[in-house]
Amino acid sequence: MLLKFYKYQGTGNDFIMVDNRKETFPKTNTKLVATLCDRKFGIGADGLILLDNDPVEDFRMIYYNSDGRPGSMCGNGGRCLVAFAKQLGVIDAQATFTAVDGLHEASIEKDIVSLRMQDVAKIDQGPGYTFLDTGSPHHVQVVNDLANMEVYKEGKRLRYDRYGEKGSNINFVELLDDGTFSVRTYERGVEDETLSCGTGVTATALAMHKIGKTTSGEVSVKTQGGKLKVKFDTIGDGYHQIYLIGPAKMVYKGEVLC
């Protein structure tokens, strides 16, 4: 078949987008998704996202990691999907959509998408790290000299040794100044460092607030692919009204034989 696709990126986290409102995409074909995401044998991307109809909300997000398997929530992918929905004329400036972790609200102005993330009630502290779920599981660890960190090697080790087969995404963070952090992420399901991870950036902001590295409810996070902002409020020991804000852009569109 000839598959029509769009390619989007959000701070360098790149995705193949498919308008699946007619339900034509073979959703259980793991090999096909992995091949489409392969940078040598396919289009190449960190993941593939389907825009599906939803009976109540504007649309539904179906996300696959580049290994071809369904992933947990993807923050950058969610932001890109909002930009894609606007381009298709499914939404105007506001959106509500369902994803694997529940309902999301979003707004878009030019190419800046603000995406509301799920509330986070539980944050665990371990020796030298924080663990929390922002729609996807994240290990957040403060390091010195992030630029020279072996993110692939150390991320892969922690992902398997500490978190087993189910795994976790692994984030290494450095404080730049109050309210500004730099992060590099090893992503589960991509099994590599990506240029940016939205749920990882969100987890980093909340973890840094939790351990007292910032007192601000507005945190800037520098990724390898650009800057994102996270805004939030505290509620008891947890966090709510969490927004992930930053650019989401279409790169190209095309058709692929599959």
Ligand SMILES: N[C@@H](CCC[C@H](N)C(=O)O)C(=O)O
């Ligand atoms: N790139 C994503 C994270 C996607 C989820 C993850 N790889 C998983 O399934 O664990 C983001 O922007 O949040």
